[in-house]
Every structure is written in C-alpha cells, then in structure tokens.
Amino acid sequence: MTTGRPDVLEPGAVETARGWVPVCDYAALTPERGACVLVGPHQVALFRTFDGRVRAIGQLDPFSGAYVLSRGIVGSRGDRATVASPMHKQVFDLETGACLDDPRVRVPVYDARVRDGRVEVRVP
Amino acid sequence: MRRNLVVVGHGPAAHRLTELLVERGAGWAITVLGEEPRPAYDRVALTSYLTGTGADELTYPVPEGVELLLGDPVTEIGRAARTVTTRGGRTLPYDALVLATGSSPFVPPVPGAEHAFVYRTLDDLDAIRAASAGARTGVVVGGGLLGLEAADALRSLGLETHIVEVAPWLMPRQVDEGGGAVLRRHVEGLGLTVHTGVPLAAVEPGRVTLADGTAIDAGVVVFSAGVRPRDELARAAGLDVGERGGIVVDAGMRTSDPAIYAIGECALAGGTVYGLVAPCFAMAEVAADRLCGGTAEFAGADLSTRLKLLGVDVAQFGAASGPLDVTFMDPVGGVYKRLFVSDDAQTLLGGILVGDAGPYSALRPFVGRPLAGTPTELLFGGTAALGGDLPDDAQVCSCNNVTAGRVREAIAGEGLTDVPGIKACTRAGATCGSCVPMLKRLLASSGVALGKAMCEHFDHSRAELFDIIRVRGIRTFSELISAHGRGRGCDVCKPAVASILASLGAGHILDGEQAALQDTNDHFLANIQRNGTYSIVPRIPGGEITPEKLIVIGEVARDFGLYTKITGGQRIDLFGARVEQLPVIWKRLVDAGFESGHAYGKALRTVKSCVGSTWCRYGVQDSVGLAIALELRYRGLRAPHKLKSAVSGCARECAEARGKDFGIIATEGGWNLYVGGNGGFQPRHADLLAADLRMDELIRAIDRFLMFYIRTADRLQRTSAWLESLDGGLGYLREVIIDDSLGIGADLDAAMERHVGSYQDEWAATLADPDKLRRFVSFVNAPGTPDPTIAFETERDQIKPVLITEIGARGGLEVTRA
Ligand SMILES: Cc1cc2nc3c(=O)[nH]c(=O)nc-3n(C[C@H](O)[C@H](O)[C@H](O)COP(=O)(O)OP(=O)(O)OC[C@H]3O[C@@H](n4cnc5c(N)ncnc54)[C@H](O)[C@@H]3O)c2cc1C
Numbered sequence: 001m002t003t004g005r006p007d008v009l010e011p012g013a014v015e016t017a018r019g020w021v022p023v024c025d026y027a028a029l030t031p032e033r034g035a036c037v038l039v040g041p042h043q044v045a046l047f048r049t050f051d052g053r054v055r056a057i058g059q060l061d062p063f064s065g066a067y068v069l070s071r072g073i074v075g076s077r078g079d080r081a082t083v084a085s086p087m088h089k090q091v092f093d094l095e096t097g098a099c100l101d102d103p104r105v106r107v108p109v110y111d112a113r114v115r116d117g118r119v120e121v122r123v124p
Numbered sequence: 125m126r127r128n129l130v131v132v133g134h135g136p137a138a139h140r141l142t143e144l145l146v147e148r149g150a151g152w153a154i155t156v157l158g159e160e161p162r163p164a165y166d167r168v169a170l171t172s173y174l175t176g177t178g179a180d181e182l183t184y185p186v187p188e189g190v191e192l193l194l195g196d197p198v199t200e201i202g203r204a205a206r207t208v209t210t211r212g213g214r215t216l217p218y219d220a221l222v223l224a225t226g227s228s229p230f231v232p233p234v235p236g237a238e239h240a241f242v243y244r245t246l247d248d249l250d251a252i253r254a255a256s257a258g259a260r261t262g263v264v265v266g267g268g269l270l271g272l273e274a275a276d277a278l279r280s281l282g283l284e285t286h287i288v289e290v291a292p293w294l295m296p297r298q299v300d301e302g303g304g305a306v307l308r309r310h311v312e313g314l315g316l317t318v319h320t321g322v323p324l325a326a327v328e329p330g331r332v333t334l335a336d337g338t339a340i341d342a343g344v345v346v347f348s349a350g351v352r353p354r355d356e357l358a359r360a361a362g363l364d365v366g367e368r369g370g371i372v373v374d375a376g377m378r379t380s381d382p383a384i385y386a387i388g389e390c391a392l393a394g395g396t397v398y399g400l401v402a403p404c405f406a407m408a409e410v411a412a413d414r415l416c417g418g419t420a421e422f423a424g425a426d427l428s429t430r431l432k433l434l435g436v437d438v439a440q441f442g443a444a445s446g447p448l449d450v451t452f453m454d455p456v457g458g459v460y461k462r463l464f465v466s467d468d469a470q471t472l473l474g475g476i477l478v479g480d481a482g483p484y485s486a487l488r489p490f491v492g493r494p495l496a497g498t499p500t501e502l503l504f505g506g507t508a509a510l511g512g513d514l515p516d517d518a519q520v521c522s523c524n525n526v527t528a529g530r531v532r533e534a535i536a537g538e539g540l541t542d543v544p545g546i547k548a549c550t551r552a553g554a555t556c557g558s559c560v561p562m563l564k565r566l567l568a569s570s571g572v573a574l575g576k577a578m579c580e581h582f583d584h585s586r587a588e589l590f591d592i593i594r595v596r597g598i599r600t601f602s603e604l605i606s607a608h609g610r611g612r613g614c615d616v617c618k619p620a621v622a623s624i625l626a627s628l629g630a631g632h633i634l635d636g637e638q639a640a641l642q643d644t645n646d647h648f649l650a651n652i653q654r655n656g657t658y659s660i661v662p663r664i665p666g667g668e669i670t671p672e673k674l675i676v677i678g679e680v681a682r683d684f685g686l687y688t689k690i691t692g693g694q695r696i697d698l699f700g701a702r703v704e705q706l707p708v709i710w711k712r713l714v715d716a717g718f719e720s721g722h723a724y725g726k727a728l729r730t731v732k733s734c735v736g737s738t739w740c741r742y743g744v745q746d747s748v749g750l751a752i753a754l755e756l757r758y759r760g761l762r763a764p765h766k767l768k769s770a771v772s773g774c775a776r777e778c779a780e781a782r783g784k785d786f787g788i789i790a791t792e793g794g795w796n797l798y799v800g801g802n803g804g805f806q807p808r809h810a811d812l813l814a815a816d817l818r819m820d821e822l823i824r825a826i827d828r829f830l831m832f833y834i835r836t837a838d839r840l841q842r843t844s845a846w847l848e849s850l851d852g853g854l855g856y857l858r859e860v861i862i863d864d865s866l867g868i869g870a871d872l873d874a875a876m877e878r879h880v881g882s883y884q885d886e887w888a889a890t891l892a893d894p895d896k897l898r899r900f901v902s903f904v905n906a907p908g909t910p911d912p913t914i915a916f917e918t919e920r921d922q923i924k925p926v927l928i929t930e931i932g933a934r935g936g937l938e939v940t941r942a
Contacts, residue, residue: 023905028898032612033640038903043911046904050612065927066656067913071644075614077580084615086644086652091615 034070045070056112130218134158137388138224144412146187159197175812201361223386227351236327240345256281259343266349306460366392375421437481442474442491450499489518521552579616626762645724655925661723666751667694676716693730719885731755736773745790747773764837800847827876
C-alpha cells in the first residue's frame with residue numbers, strides 16, 4: 001500500500017485557477033503559532049505573525065516527508081519571519097518559502113489575507 | 125633489526141613511556157613485565173574505585189604493539205647477559221631496560237603490623253572493602269595526603285574513622301601549623317577523630333594502641349605512612365642506589381649501568397624521589413626521548429599540589445617558606461592562606477591555601493616571577509587580579525607540563541575554541557583539571573569568545589536568563605524579549621524560556637502566551653514521530669501497574685489501532701495517533717486513572733526500579749516504593765533536558781541506577797545517591813554524591829540537586845555534561861548540596877516544595893479546558909478530517925508508517941517504505 005496521492009505530492013503541478021477561499025476565523029489562529037487548513041487537496045500551513053499578518057506556506061516538510069510545518073515554532077532570523085520544522089528544525093522563510101538552512105530547498109508560498117475577520121487563502 | 129626494550133613494572137610511568145615510544149614509532153620491540161595482575165591504571169584516581177568507578181574505567185588503554193606479561197614480577201636482572209628473569213621462570217633478553225617499579229607503602233615496624241592493610245593497589249582496595257563489610261570502626265595511620273584520602277575512603281565505606289599522625293599537625297609535608305589547624309577543624313567537622321603528635325605503638329585484632337596508652341577500636345587498620353621506592357632489583361644488581369633509597373639516575377634517567385634506565389617513583393633524580401605523578405610522567409618523557417636518540421633532560425619538578433580531601437580544598441605551591449609572608453586566617457570560615465615572597469616583596473616564592481584554593485591556578489604559574497599585584501590582592505582577587513598576561517614559558521598544567529605558550533600556540537594554530545579541544549590537543553587539563561579555569565582565561569585572552577549567548581535573540585546563557593526571570597518576576601516571553609533580547613525569538617530560545625517559566629511554576633504549559641512557545645511535543649502533549657503522528661506514554665510510576673490498568677492500555681491501543689512497545693523506562697508507548705485522536709484517547713486513559721507521563725517534555729520521565737525487598741530474596745530495601753514516591757514527587761518537573769532516574773534495592777543494581785541523572789542504590793544503612801549518570805550517545809556512570817542517607821536526607825539532597833541543576837545548567841545540557849562542566853566538579857556540588865556552602869539550600873528546598881504543591885496533571889487539565897482542546901485538529905477548517913497522507917502497513921501484526929522520504933539532491937519526492 002502506498003499513499004497514492006500524486007496530486008498532494010507535487011502541489012505546483014496542479015494547474016487550477018481557483019480564487020480566494022475562506023478557511024477560518026482570524027480569531028481561531030493563535031498569535032505567533034501555526035495551524036493547518038485543507039484547500040482542495042492542498043494542505044496549507046497558516047501562521048499569524050507578530051505584526052498581525054497571516055502568512056501561508058505548504059504544510060509538507062520536504063526534509064522529513066511529513067505534513068507538519070504548521071506545528072513548528074514561529075520566530076525570526078535577522079529580519080525574516082520564520083518557522084522551524086518540528087521534525088529536524090530546518091528554518092523556512094515565511095515570506096519566500098526558502099529554507100534558510102539549505103539553499104536547494106524551498107516550500108510553496110500561498111497568498112493569504114484577512115477579510116471581515118475571516119482568513120482567506122488563494123492556491124494557484 | 126628491532127632492538128628489545130624491556131620495562132619492569134606497569135604503573136603510570138611505564139604506561140606513559142610506552143605510549144610515547146609507540147607514538148614516536150621508535151623501532152623498539154617493547155615488552156612490559158608487571159607484578160600486578162592487570163595493566164597499568166590511574167593510581168591517582170584509585171579511591172574512586174571504592175565509590176563505584178570500575179577497574180576498566182581506571183585502566184589506561186594499552187598502546188598497540190606493546191607486549192604485556194602481567195602477574196609475574198621480575199626477580200633478577202642479569203646485567204652481564206642483559207637478561208631479566210621472572211618469578212615464573214621466564215628469561216627475557218634486553219638491549220635496553222627501564223625500571224619503573226614505583227614505590228611500596230611504608231609499614232611501620234610495630235607489633236601486629238600484619239593485621240593492617242595498605243592503600244596502593246586495586247587489590248588492596250578490594251581487601252579493605254571486604255574487611256569493612258563486617259566492621260564498624262577504622263583507623264588510618266598517617267595524616268598526610270594519602271592518609272586523609274584513605275580516611276575519607278573508610279568513612280565512605282561507613283566506618284567511624286580515626287586518623288593517627290605522628291607529626292604535630294595534619295599534612296605536615298604540605299602545610300604549616302596554621303594550615304594544619306584549619307584542616308583539622310574541617311576534618312573533625314566531618315565526624316572524623318584526629319590524633320596528632322603520638323606515634324602508633326601496636327596493632328591487635330580489633331584495636332590499635334598509641335604510644336601514650338590511648339586504645340582505639342579498629343575493625344580495619346590502614347597504613348598510609350609514606351612510601352619507599354622499590355629499588356630492590358636495582359640494589360641486588362649492584363646499581364647505585366641512594367642512602368635513603370631510590371635508584372640513582374642522571375638527568376637522562378640513566379642508572380649507573382648505561383643500558384638501564386629508571387623512571388617514576390623508584391628513581392632518585394637530582395637527589396630527590398618524587399611521589400607525585402606529574403614528575404613521574406616528566407621522567408617518562410625524558411627516557412622516551414633518550415630511547416629515541418634524543419637529549420632531553422629532567423630538570424627537577426614542581427611539587428605543587430592542589431587537592432580536595434574530605435571536601436576541603438588544600439593547595440601548596442613553590443617554596444614552603446620565605447623571607448616575607450602574608451598570612452590570612454579565618455578559623456570560623458575555615459580558611460587559611462599564606463603567600464611567601466622575596467625580601468623585597470617583589471617576587472612570589474610560594475604559598476599554602478587551605479579551605480579556599482581558588483587562587484591556586486592563577487598564582488602557581490607566577491612562582492619565581494614578579495608579583496602582578498600586592499600579595500593581599502593576589503590572595504583575594506584570585507584570577508582577576510592577574511589579567512591574561514601569563515608569560516609564554518609559565519607552566520599552566522603541571523601534571524602534563526604544558527606552558528601557556530604551548531596552549532596559546534594550539535589555540536591559534538589548531539583554531540581551538542574550547543577546553544575539551546585544548547585537552548585533546550595539548551593534554552593540558554586532562555589529568556587533575558585544576559588548571560581548567562586558567563585554560564578558559566587563555567582562550568578568552570586569545571580572543572575566543574566563549575559563546576554563552578543562547579541564540580541571536582539573547583546574549584545571555586540559559587542560567588543567566590533563569591536568574592533574570594526569577595529575580596525580576598518575569599511571567600511572559602514577550603516581556604523578557606522586549607526588555608532583554610531582540611527580534612521575535614526562535615526554536616532555540618522559545619522552548620528554553622518556556623521551560624524556565626514552567627520550572628518557576630507559571631501554571632499549565634498551554635496557558636496563554638506560553639502555548640505558542642512550546643515545541644510541537646509539548647504543544648500537543650505527545651511525541652511527534654517520523655510520519656507526523658504522535659506517540660502516547662501514560663505514567664506508570666516505578667513501573668508498577670495493576671492488571672486492570674494493563675488491560676485498559678491494551679484496549680485503548682486495540683480500539684485506536686496503535687502500535688505498542690514497552691519502553692526502556694518500564695512503561696508502554698502507544699504509537700500512531702493523529703492529533704485529533706489525542707484528546708479522545710486521553711479521555712479514556714484519564715478516566716481509567718492514568719496521567720501524563722511527560723515523555724514529550726524536557727522533564728522528569730521515569731523512576732525505574734528493580735523488584736526490591738518485597739519480593740526479591742536479595743533486596744535490602746523497598747526500591748519500588750521509593751521509586752513510586754520519587755516519581756510522584758518530581759513528576760512534571762521541567763528541566764533544561766529530560767531527567768531519568770532509577771532505584772535499585774541492593775548493590776546488584778538491577779535497575780541500572782548509575783546510568784541515570786539521579787540514581788539511588790539501597791545499602792544496609794540507608795540509600796546511596798548517585799548523580800550525573802547517562803546512557804545514550806555518551807554513556808557516563810553516575811558519581812556517588814552521598815552515602816547511607818536516611819529517607820529525609822535523601823529527598824532533600826535530590827530536591828537540591830535537581831533545583832540547582834535546573835537553575836544553572838545550559839539549554840539541553842544533561843546532568844552528566846553539567847556536572848563535568850562545573851568548576852570544582854563533584855566536590856563543589858557536594859558542598860552546595862550537602863554543606864549548603866552557597867547558603868541557597870533553603871531557597872532550593874522551597875522552590876521544590878512549590879513545584880510539588882502546584883503539580884497538576886497536564887492532560888486532565890487540558891481535557892477540562894475547551895480553549896486548550898481547540899488545537900487538536902489536523903485541519904482547522906475541517907476538524908473531523910484526518911490527514912489523508914498518513915498511511916500504515918502491517919508488520920509483525922502491528923501498524924507501521926508508510927513514509928514519503930527525503931527530498932533528494934534532485935529535489936523530487938518519493939514514496940518509500942520504512
Ligand atoms: C591512593 C593514592 C592517591 C594518589 N593521589 C595522587 C595525587 O592526587 N596526585 C599525584 O600526583 N599523585 C598521587 N598519587 C601518587 C601516584 O599514584 C604515583 O606517583 C604514581 O603511581 C607513580 O607511578 P609509577 O609508575 O612510578 O609507580 P607505580 O604506580 O607504583 O607503579 C609501579 C608498578 O610496578 C610494579 N612493580 C614493582 N616491582 C616490580 C617488579 N619487580 N616486577 C614487575 N613489576 C613490578 C608494581 O606492582 C606497580 O604496579 C597517589 C597514590 C595513591 C596510592
């Protein structure tokens with residue numbers, strides 16, 4: 001038996017033009033912590049950062065292969081807002097998705113915004 | 125053709141010689157003939173054998189290619205034929221012979237001396253240990269350095285101990301009368317009885333008598349009244365020996381026969397027999413160089429000593445007298461310090477320190493050099509008064525003869541950044557460790573920043589942050605980082621601060637802002653596993669569990685399809701739970717009377733136990749009962765790293781307590797407490813902190829040990845590494861915990877009482893709080909939906925994760941099986 005979900009494995013390969021999807025109440029997000037939402041087949045990690053903004057990246061931790069990035073610790077490195085993978089602590093830039101510990105690796109970044117107390121994300 | 129080198133005796137000197145020769149690849153075929161049945165061991169650390177250090181740990185590694193013939197002493201040297209003959213009848217030819225036969229303890233010629241023990245070899249200690257088992261009292265004859273060490277050993281074996289010294293005060297060779305008086309008060313304060321100024325008259329079974337008629341009960345008598353060089357072989361072979369013993373050698377360590385060398389305690393070099401290991405090593409170095417064709421010379425050695433005996437710091441360096449001196453004596457505080465200076469008060473000649481040897485490592489290298497401050501400043505300012513300006517040729521480590529210049533060179537040349545690096549590269553600090561503070565200062569003055577900053581957000585070490593938070597009463601991370609740090613924190617400082625707040629009793633770890641600081645394990649009160657699922661470990665105190673509770677665990681595991689495994693800590697781990705299942709599973713467990721096992725936290729894990737005296741026919745105490753009591757007392761205690769413990773009900777140690785952060789072993793008279801043990805990557809046997817404690821004494825010692833560790837350790841520093849890094853090591857720890865030398869005992873006790881009083885089960889509290897439960901979903905917008913990527917297959921009738929592994933260099937993803 002395998003996981004058998006190729007669409008989940010390569011989010012960038014799915015060509016859709018969905019618009020903004022409301023996912024949860026802004027108040028449901030803990031300050032400086034992450035949470036995960038399901039948008040179609042995509043698992044999106046949302047983070048409410050110190051400046052009140054919501055940022056969204058892929059939930060897949062490319063190093064461990066587990067869908068866990070929303071459960072990492074949020075913080076900063078220099079002036080970049082970051083999350084550290086809860087598995088092996090690699091740090092990702094929440095703005096660009098770049099792994100700050102391994103320049104070969106990058107996770108997808110999604111658009112996120114708050115409308116009327118609701119968080120919306122847009123997955124391409 | 126390889127020439128034959130024969131070495132007689134396998135002690136530290138012989139070991140160092142062979143090690144150097146092998147290192148230099150000198151082309152000798154080396155054979156060592158030893159009298160003791162085992163290879164050379166660290167005799168300096170002999171006493172630790174009684175407190176549990178294994179013989180293997182003391183034994184030096186035998187250099188490759190060296191042939192050892194042990195348990196067969198040499199009885200004759202045939203100089204004409206160049207052979208040696210052993211008691212067992214072996215005859216070996218040599219091209220060069222090295223005598224490294226050491227010394228033997230001096231046995232005073234008194235009636236009944238045959239009833240006494242000596243204190244020199246592992247076999248001697250085995251005999252003393254065996255005799256102590258049936259005894260109540262002990263007498264050590266000799267109040268010198270080794271005598272005090274032997275007395276401490278008898279005391280630790282549970283004997284009421286007396287010391288008999290013929291000189292008017294203790295340690296007459298190292299300290300003067302004033303120092304001796306302070307020392308005596310310390311020793312008596314520990315419950316030992318001291319008799320000075322009287323010689324021993326006779327030993328009888330069960331007692332000794334002194335020349336003044338005093339009779340002392342003595343189940344065990346140990347002679348430690350000096351040593352005599354073992355020069356008997358040399359004497360019989362017609363080599364020159366000194367009038368008062370010792371094989372005469374020249375500066376190249378050669379005896380009166382140019383084919384024969386003598387090194388170590390058996391040698392008489394420059395008219396002196398040296399009874400300390402450092403000069404023995406120096407002689408081995410000279411002989412090794414000569415055997416390789418070099419011209420090294422032994423220039424005499426520094427007899428400075430610093431030691432900690434019976435918890436008292438004693439140090440002596442340089443000259444033991446001088447034209448001028450400055451003396452400080454505090455009989456109440458038990459401190460005596462005296463410095464000797466030249467008549468113009470410009471040059472340091474030597475000194476004696478009792479009770480506080482702090483200034484030793486800084487002062488010793490300055491012997492014979494201009495004073496860097498007034499004598500008073502030096503006695504009290506300690507190292508600070510001297511700055512980093514140690515001359516290059518000043519000896520920093522006297523055990524291994526390493527100069528400040530050599531250390532600086534190593535720091536610069538090898539890019540060393542820490543003390544372990546210096547130890548490995550130069551051997552400085554690797555023997556007695558008293559120069560470690562000096563090495564740190566050399567690192568600092570060489571521009572190496574001893575990185576204490578926790579991360580980019582704080583310049584402080586964990587211990588400093590702990591104090592800031594404690595003293596200023598800080599309750600949140602935001603408050604701390606805005607006043608004392610920068611940026612927004614990270615996965616290093618946030619959990620560390622969360623742990624400090626928890627140690628200081630800031631309530632539930634998921635309360636308010638604290639929740640956001642926690643690692644995923646603490647955040648979900650479970651342990652994350654490689655596929656993003658979690659494992660669950662209910663507390664099973666002491667490993668004792670009823671059949672009913674076992675059945676509940678089995679039912680829960682079956683109902684939720686969890687993989688089960690018995691842990692090394694005598695509990696059961698349930699694997700494969702998704703976040704949204706955690707509260708449901710825990711509801712079942714809490715209802716059945718289970719509570720969190722804190723397997724997810726840097727906190728107390730388990731207190732393992734053997735089966736103890738209730739069932740075991742060997743047990744002497746109830747180890748299970750104690751383990752349960754300790755686990756319940758310290759459950760939930762957050763620390764710099766996880767804490768493990770165990771209790772063994774007798775000396776067979778079935779619970780493996782000495783591999784734990786704190787381990788307890790039952791004795792006939794109470795409990796022995798061991799600390800700083802570790803299994804894992806760098807195993808370490810725990811050290812005996814205190815022996816034969818009553819229950820209340822034991823609990824207090826553990827309370828203080830844990831709280832002191834929690835306050836002062838670095839982030840993620842296990843107790844073993846913490847103990848290794850403490851300046852003053854185990855002796856210092858014992859002073860702080862048992863003697864309350866810092867005066868913080870009551871404070872530590874109170875902190876632990878607060879912890880015990882405010883304990884709550886984290887899982888029960890979480891289940892009762894809807895706000896805390898909100899986080900237990902895979903998807904906030906689809907709370908009932910499990911993570912679809914989590915999948916299992918079956919192995920040995922249980923589940924096993926199917927993994928998507930590593931992003932390779934190719935950047936693609938693959939589905940693989942674990
Ligand atoms: C309890 C204790 C504590 C000590 N603490 C300190 C300390 O804190 N600091 C310090 O500097 N020093 C200390 N010392 C002293 C230190 O141990 C010695 O200086 C050191 O061991 C000398 O080494 P060595 O190799 O010359 O002799 P030894 O260690 O005596 O070794 C000589 C070996 O040769 C063997 N031998 C003798 N004759 C023959 C023969 N004919 N054939 C074959 N083998 C033979 C002996 O059995 C022995 O094994 C302590 C010693 C003791 C006993």
